[in-house]
Amino acid sequence: MSFTALSAAEIAAKVRSQEMKAEAITTAYLDRIRTLDPKIKAFNEVFIDRALKQAKDVDAKISKGENAGALAGVPIAVKDNMLIRGERCTCSSKILERFVATYDATIIRKLRAAGAVFLGRTNLDEFAMGSSTENSAFHTTRNPWDTERIPGGSSGGSAAAVAARMAPLALGSDTGGSIRQPAALCGILGLKPTYGRVSRFGLIAFASSLDQIGPFATTAQDAALLLQAIAGHDDRDSTSVDQPVPDYAAQLGHSLKGLRVGLPKEYFISGMDPEVDKAVRDAIKVLESFGATTKPISLPNTDHCLSVYYILAPSEASSNLSRFDGVRYGRRAKDVKNLLELYEKSRGEGFGPEVKRRIMIGTYALSSGYYDAYYAKAQKVRTLVKQDFDQAFQEVDVIATPTSPSPAFKIGEKSSDPLQMYLSDIFTISCNLAGLPGLSLPCGFTKSKLPIGLQLLGRPFEEGTLLSAAHHYEQTQSWNKEAPHP
Amino acid sequence: MAITRKEVEHVARLARLALTEEEKERYTAQLGQILTYVEKLSALKTDHVTPTTHVLPLSNVWREDKVEPSTAQTLGSPDEILANAPEREGPLFKVKKVIE
Numbered sequence: 001m002s003f004t005a006l007s008a009a010e011i012a013a014k015v016r017s018q019e020m021k022a023e024a025i026t027t028a029y030l031d032r033i034r035t036l037d038p039k040i041k042a043f044n045e046v047f048i049d050r051a052l053k054q055a056k057d058v059d060a061k062i063s064k065g066e067n068a069g070a071l072a073g074v075p076i077a078v079k080d081n082m083l084i085r086g087e088r089c090t091c092s093s094k095i096l097e098r099f100v101a102t103y104d105a106t107i108i109r110k111l112r113a114a115g116a117v118f119l120g121r122t123n124l125d126e127f128a129m130g131s132s133t134e135n136s137a138f139h140t141t142r143n144p145w146d147t148e149r150i151p152g153g154s155s156g157g158s159a160a161a162v163a164a165r166m167a168p169l170a171l172g173s174d175t176g177g178s179i180r181q182p183a184a185l186c187g188i189l190g191l192k193p194t195y196g197r198v199s200r201f202g203l204i205a206f207a208s209s210l211d212q213i214g215p216f217a218t219t220a221q222d223a224a225l226l227l228q229a230i231a232g233h234d235d236r237d238s239t240s241v242d243q244p245v246p247d248y249a250a251q252l253g254h255s256l257k258g259l260r261v262g263l264p265k266e267y268f269i270s271g272m273d274p275e276v277d278k279a280v281r282d283a284i285k286v287l288e289s290f291g292a293t294t295k296p297i298s299l300p301n302t303d304h305c306l307s308v309y310y311i312l313a314p315s316e317a318s319s320n321l322s323r324f325d326g327v328r329y330g331r332r333a334k335d336v337k338n339l340l341e342l343y344e345k346s347r348g349e350g351f352g353p354e355v356k357r358r359i360m361i362g363t364y365a366l367s368s369g370y371y372d373a374y375y376a377k378a379q380k381v382r383t384l385v386k387q388d389f390d391q392a393f394q395e396v397d398v399i400a401t402p403t404s405p406s407p408a409f410k411i412g413e414k415s416s417d418p419l420q421m422y423l424s425d426i427f428t429i430s431c432n433l434a435g436l437p438g439l440s441l442p443c444g445f446t447k448s449k450l451p452i453g454l455q456l457l458g459r460p461f462e463e464g465t466l467l468s469a470a471h472h473y474e475q476t477q478s479w480n481k482e483a484p485h486p
Numbered sequence: 487m488a489i490t491r492k493e494v495e496h497v498a499r500l501a502r503l504a505l506t507e508e509e510k511e512r513y514t515a516q517l518g519q520i521l522t523y524v525e526k527l528s529a530l531k532t533d534h535v536t537p538t539t540h541v542l543p544l545s546n547v548w549r550e551d552k553v554e555p556s557t558a559q560t561l562g563s564p565d566e567i568l569a570n571a572p573e574r575e576g577p578l579f580k581v582k583k584v585i586e
């Protein structure tokens with residue numbers, strides 16, 4: 001069996017028991033990246049020598065009899081909006097092209113301690129704004145199942161890397177679906193944890209009331225392993241919640257008997273791709289075969305989620321991105337007359353079209369005279385969206401929906417129409433607005449062999465329930481074991 | 487809601503974004519479309535709804551007042567941080583003259 005066919009859990013176990021060398025594992029992944037990534041373009045940079053050094057350090061620790069950690073020797077790809085000390089962090093933006101991180105994000109620090117090996121930085125839509133990676137200032141990542149198609153976004157590089165088995169695990173960030181949608185479109189698992197479950201310290205902020213960091217993996221067990229390593233309170237992120245982290249691996253086996261699964265009618269709409277609809281319904285039947293029961297529910301404010309999101313996220317972004325002013329870091333425009341022009345030109349030249357569009361929307365929504373009509377209104381409707389879920393979770397334990405209304409679209413298909421692109425997030429946004437955990441797992445393929453994802457939403461801090469449902473599903477289905485051959 | 491080119495120029499100035507003529511043209515059309523889409527919200531009755539700023543029931547978060555390692559040790563030395571500056575002079579970030 002080749003090294004790159006092993007799960008992360010298997011790698012860690014074999015490295016710890018000295019059955020395999022971490023160095024050999026990392027070498028195998030680096031070789032695979034060298035072969036495949038020129039086609040896929042998942043990575044912005046591969047840390048060849050640093051990754052090998054990290055792997056050797058893990059081997060050295062183990063040979064000395066030291067505890068190498070839960071992820072000993074497991075290679076991980078990192079979305080290029082998380083800080084790794086001494087490495088560039090670009091957000092796939094020209095404005096940060098040369099920025100070098102001076103410290104580790106908390107998740108990176110934790111993963112180092114757990115013995116993980118960082119393979120490289122993965123591509124994203126600039127500043128995580130987009131659903132296809134087409135907004136990257138550097139290149140578009142290809143879907144490993146069909147390289148004419150997008151991998152989803154914004155964490156498309158991380159999703160494509162795991163799907164193509166160029167990494168057993170990857171980190172993504174999810175503001176409106178940026179982990180779950182690319183996971184669905186690439187045929188792997190992606191989990192957005194509850195708001196506050198994982199520290200965002202060292203994640204370059206997009207929309208602070210929505211952003212969460214989470215894992216990509218090919219099995220529920222691996223997703224649980226990575227979540228375990230990164231979850232928990234952090235003094236440096238006051239929005240991270242001081243609540244004990246459960247043992248996710250132990251929860252995988254919890255029985256689904258009596259689990260009440262809600263099917264919101266607003267998410268099974270006419271006009272949805274029929275192949276997606278069928279695969280999702282079949283997947284729900286599999287959960288029923290494990291003793292889960294289903295119940296039709298309603299989330300009446302679903303229709304407003306996209307509007308709420310496209311007011312709140314750009315508003316928060318316009319504020320967060322004001323720090324990129326060409327003074328302390330990032331690109332500075334040349335030949336400017338005064339400080340104002342320095343700001344305006346540096347930002348005008350440094351940001352791409354979608355980022356500028358969102359800064360404009362957000363600035364407009366927050367501007368004097370429009371604040372109440374847009375921003376304040378959206379915050380109120382956000383309350384209604386959250387109340388829908390609070391009510392639903394009194395009757396059901398989990399909510400099941402398609403992750404994306406359609407499989408991966410063609411590169412260029414939606415890039416000229418921002419609203420069409422925004423609509424591809426229609427099923428994933430509500431989860432962020434309500435702060436819930438959400439997981440996408442592979443549940444089949446279209447006839448033309450494009451992956452389809454099932455989305456499961458849970459109560460706050462019930463990631464374990466979602467992972468257990470995914471784990472049971474995997475016992476009878478093999479979608480997650482299929483790998484593309486790009 | 488339609489938005490005028492003049493409004494686009496005003497918002498760009500507020501956002502400190504230099505836009506080309508072509509961008510102003512494009513954003514006038516696109517912002518109008520997006521604002522028309524999100525305008526649906528105005529039909530909803532929300533007079534007695536409390537706004538959600540944050541999904542967590544957090545107010546102030548305090549920590550113990552104890553000495554921690556300096557940020558120069560944990561977040562990067564002044565030299566490392568200044569290495570990212572587009573222009574510096576000694577230990578300072580350099581910008582254009584602010585006061586005429």
